[in-house]
Amino acid sequence: MSVAPQILKAMENSSAIRKAFEAGIKLKKEFGNDNVYDFSLGNPDLEPPVEVKNAMKKFAASDDLGTHGYMPNPGYDFARAAMAKKVGEEQGVTLEGKNVIMACGAAGGLNAVFKAILAPGDEIIVPSPFFAEYTHYCANHGGTLVPAMTNEDFSLNLETIKKALSPKTAAVLINSPNNPTGKIYSKNDIKLLADALTEHAKKTGRKPYIIADEPYRAIVYGNKTVAPLFPVYDASIVVSSFAKNLSLPGERIGYIAVNPACPEAELLCSAIIFATRVLGYVNAPAFFQRVISETWNAPVDFSSY
Template sequence: MNISQTIAAQLENASWIRRMFEEGARMKQERGADNVYDYTLGNPDVEPPPQVLQALARVVSAGLPNSHGYMPNPGFLPVRQAVARQLRRDTGLPFEPEDIFMTVGSAGACNVILKSILDPGDEVIVLMPCFSEYRFYISNHAGRLVPVETSEDFLPDIGRIAAALTPRTRAIILNTPNNPTGRVYPEQVLRDLNSLLAGCDHEILVISDEPYKHLVFDGNKQPEVASLIANTAICNSWSKSQALPGERIGYLALSPQVRNRAALRAACAFTNRILGFINAPALWQLVELEAMDSTVDVSGYERKRDLLCDSLTRAGYDVSKPEGTFYVFMKTPIPDDIAFVRILAKEGVLGVPGAGFGRSGYIRLSLTVPEQMIRKSIPGFAAALQAVSATV
C-alpha cells in the first residue's frame, strides 16, 4: 500500500530532534550509555511536584463519578471553571468557562484552533527559528506557513512581520519563552505587535503557545500575552511546568477580547471532537482541578543552564544564557551546523542542528539531563572545537 505523497515528503523533512534522539539510542548500544552525552530531547528529567502526585493518588482512589467516562467536548465544567479563574487572576481579563477547551496537550490545542480558523491556502506567520512541528500542524489543516525571521537576538521584528502580512494571513504563532532560543519576548515588543495588528484591515489571530510560561529564570516572569495583544488564543499544557509530557494534558483558551468569540467557541468545541482526540484525558483533568497551580522547581534548570553556558564559554564557544525554557541555543563555530553536529557526535555529544528549527549556524542543547552528564560532556565539546580549528 502506497503512503500519501504529502506524508512521504514530510518524512524527508521530519524532526531533527527525533532523528538525533534515535542516533543517540544507536550510539549508546555501541559505546555504552555512560559514554554518550545526549542533549537532544526536551524530556523533563525531574519528578512532578508532590501536589500533583498527591492529587493523582486521591483522584484514582476516590473513584469519582464519571471519572473514566465521556464528557462535554470542551472538557469537565469544574476544570474549565478553574482554568478560567486562573486566567482571570493572571491576565486581568474576564475569561469564562465557555472560553476554555481541555485538550490533548498544547499540541492538541494548536491543532484545534488552526482547524477552526483555516481554509485551504490561508497563511500563518511563524517566527524563525521555531518549534519544528508548527509546519506540520499548519499543513494538517491545508494552511501555508509563512516564515518570518526574528532579529539577530531572536526577538520578533515588527517591520518584517508587517511586510509578511497579506489578505490571506489568518494567524501568527508566538512561542514565548521560545523553543529553541530560550528568549522571553518583552512587554513592549508584544504591545508593538498588538498595535500593528490593530491597524490591519482584517482580523489576525495571535496563537500564543505557552508550555514554557512558568520556566523563566533569574526571578523574571513571562509577560501575559493575552493582556497585551487583544486577539489572542492561548495554547498551554502542564507538560513542562509539571514535568508531565507523557500525560498529554493541556488547554486552549480564547481571550474575551477575540472578535466573533461565540462562533469561534462553537468551532473549537466541534474540532476538539472531530480531530480524533475526543477529549483530554479525564483523570488528568481531575488532577489539574486540584493541582494546576503547582510547578516544578526551576532552580535546577537554572543551575544547569549556568553550568553548561559558563563551561562552554570557557571552552571557547559563543553562547548566550537563555531567559527561559530548558534549552540552550548555541552558535556553532562553523556556519554548517549539521556538519558540526556530526563532529560533536564523534566525541559522543548529541545536539539538534539549528537548521531543524529554521536557523542554521546554531545547535540546540536540552538541559533535561543530569548535572554530572554536563560536566562529563565538556571535554567532548572542547575536542570538537579543536577538531574544527584544525581544519580551518
C-alpha cells in the same frame, strides 16, 4: 497499497530533533544515562511534584461512577474553571470556564485551533527560528506557515512580520519563552505586534489572531516574566500544557484559552470544540483533567535546569 505523497514528502523532511531523541535512547542504553547529554526534545528530567503524585493516587483509587467516562467535548466544567483562574492570573483579565477548552496537550490544542481558523490557502506567520512541528500542524489543515526572521538577539522583528502580512494571514503564532532560542518577547514587542496587526486589519478588513504557544511560560529565571497578551490584543488565543512545568509530557494534558474580548469569542470557542471532536481527540484525558484541576499551581524548583 501506498502512502499519500504529501506524507512521504513530509517524512523525508521529518524533524531532526525527534531523530536525535531516538538516537539518544539507543546511546543511553549503550553508554549509560549519565554519559549521554540529550539536547533534543524538551523532555523534562524532573519528577512531577508530590502534589501531582498524591492527586493521581487519589483519583486512581476513586470508585465514583463515571470517573473515567466521557464528558462534554470541551472538558469538565471544574477543569475549565480551574484553567480560567490560571490564565486569568497570568493575563491580568477575568476569564470564565466557557472561555477555555481542555486539550490533548499543547500540540493537540494548536491543531484544534488551526482546524477552526484556517481556510485552504490561509497563512500563519511565525517568528523564526521556531519549533519544527509547526510546519506540519499548519499543513495538516490546509494552511502554509510563513517564517519571519527575528533580530540577532531573537527578539521580534516587526519589519519582517509586516512584510509577511497578506490578505491570507489568519494568525501570527508566537512562542515565549521560545523553543529553541529561549527568548522571552518583551511587553513592548507584543504591543508593537498588536498595533501592526490592528493596522493591517484596517487596510484589509481581516484581523489576524495572535496565538501564543506557552508551555514554557513558568520556566523563567531571575526577575524575568512573560508579557500578557490578552490586555493588548483582543483577537488572541493562548495554548499551553503541563508538559514542562509539571513534568507531564506523556500525559497529553493542556488547554486552549480564548480572550473573552475576542470578536465572536463564543463562535470561535464552538469551532475549536467542534474541531477537537472531529479531529479524533474527542476530549482531553479525563483522569488528568481531574489531577491538574487540583495541582496546576503546585510549586516546582527549576534551578537544576
